Amino acid sequence: MAELTDVDISLAATRVSPGGWLRGSVVARGRGAVQGLELSVRWLTAGAGSPDERVVHLQALGDEAADGRPVPFEVRLPVTPTSYEGEYLQIRWLVRVRDRSDRVRDAPFEVLPGR
Amino acid sequence: MPRLRELGGLGVLTVLWNAGVVLGVLSELRANDVILGLVLIPCGLIGAALLSSLVRHLRLFALREPVLELDAHPLRQGSVHALSITLRGPLAGGSVTVELRGIESTISNTRNAPSFVRTFFAARLLEGEGVELARDERWTRRLEVAVPQNVPSSFAVPGSSLRYEVVVTTATLGLPEPEENAYPVLVLPLASGAGG
Numbered sequence: 219m220a221e222l223t224d225v226d227i228s229l230a231a232t233r234v235s236p237g238g239w240l241r242g243s244v245v246a247r248g249r250g251a252v253q254g255l256e257l258s259v260r261w262l263t264a265g266a267g268s269p270d271e272r273v274v275h276l277q278a279l280g281d282e283a284a285d286g287r288p289v290p291f292e293v294r295l296p297v298t299p300t301s302y303e304g305e306y307l308q309i310r311w312l313v314r315v316r317d318r319s320d321r322v323r324d325a326p327f328e329v330l331p332g333r
Numbered sequence: 334m335p336r337l338r339e340l341g342g343l344g345v346l347t348v349l350w351n352a353g354v355v356l357g358v359l360s361e362l363r364a365n366d367v368i369l370g371l372v373l374i375p376c377g378l379i380g381a382a383l384l385s386s387l388v389r390h391l392r393l394f395a396l397r398e399p400v401l402e403l404d405a406h407p408l409r410q411g412s413v414h415a416l417s418i419t420l421r422g423p424l425a426g427g428s429v430t431v432e433l434r435g436i437e438s439t440i441s442n443t444r445n446a447p448s449f450v451r452t453f454f455a456a457r458l459l460e461g462e463g464v465e466l467a468r469d470e471r472w473t474r475r476l477e478v479a480v481p482q483n484v485p486s487s488f489a490v491p492g493s494s495l496r497y498e499v500v501v502t503t504a505t506l507g508l509p510e511p512e513e514n515a516y517p518v519l520v521l522p523l524a525s526g527a528g529g
Contacts, residue, residue: 235522236486236522236523237522263490263492263493265439265493266439266441266447266448266449266493267438267439267440267441267448267449267492267493268439268440268441268442268443268491268492268493269492270490270491270492270493272490297486297521297522298486298487298488298521298522299485299486299488300485300486300522301485302485302488302495304437304453304485304495305437305449305451305453306437306438306439306449306451306493307437307439307493307495309485309488330483331410331411331482331483331522331523332411332482332483
């Protein structure tokens with residue numbers, strides 16, 4: 219997948235509690251540079267096993283984002299899974315913005331208890 | 334715990350094998366054949382090993398599986414939980430160890446790719462406590478388990494898993510290997526309503 223360099227994702231915090239709120243905004247650089255933006259929050263596994271991926275939230279960002287205005291988002295995260303960096307298994311969370319041409323921009327964050 | 338079918342299979346095999354050996358020995362006594370005598374020695378040793386294995390399985394079969402009780406399930410990260418272990422006799426020269434284990438495992442769908450299992454977390458709750466029990470006598474021990482906040486939550490997808498289990502290991506006099514009983518438990522985060 220090609221990288222979507224015309225979009226910035228900013229997160230209010232890069233560490234979120236399980237079951238907490240993930241807040242942030244998406245802004246496109248340059249008016250009309252991107253079309254049909256879609257935001258997803260997902261986790262994926264990496265490591266020795268077969269990779270797995272689940273989308274926990276999906277929304278279309280509409281024309282507002284394409285106009286260069288910041289579009290805020292707020293997503294209530296599930297309680298599990300929590301982020302994990304093991305020897306053979308890693309569980310990673312990220313916010314992904316995709317455009318109509320299937321270019322993507324990722325913003326990783328952690329889901330960990332204690333905050 | 335050895336299953337009844339496994340025990341039955343081993344019993345039948347031991348009886349048939351040793352019956353063959355006995356018949357061979359009787360025949361050897363009559364014929365005094367050197368080659369038959371040489372063949373009978375390893376066969377006799379195998380028969381003795383089968384007999385010893387059968388005795389071990391019979392002793393294991395007499396052991397009763399421990400009963401595990403938890404004050405709450407699933408367990409929560411950063412919480413202390415009470416658990417109790419109950420054993421029922423007979424148990425001679427027993428030694429009981431209780432542990433909470435976290436196991437990371439991966440399965441690869443790709444041909445020839447290896448799968449992995451490793452213990453990423455282990456907390457010893459009871460270390461080698463001596464227990465002697467007569468038949469039907471009960472032994473109960475209440476323990477506390479503190480689940481650290483920084484351990485990962487239980488997780489399972491087709492390619493990988495993070496699972497926890499309480500493992501009760503009972504070493505019994507006369508048995509070469511301790512008997513392990515594993516009880517799967519879930520570990521989940523304390524749900525937070527606060528913003529991140």
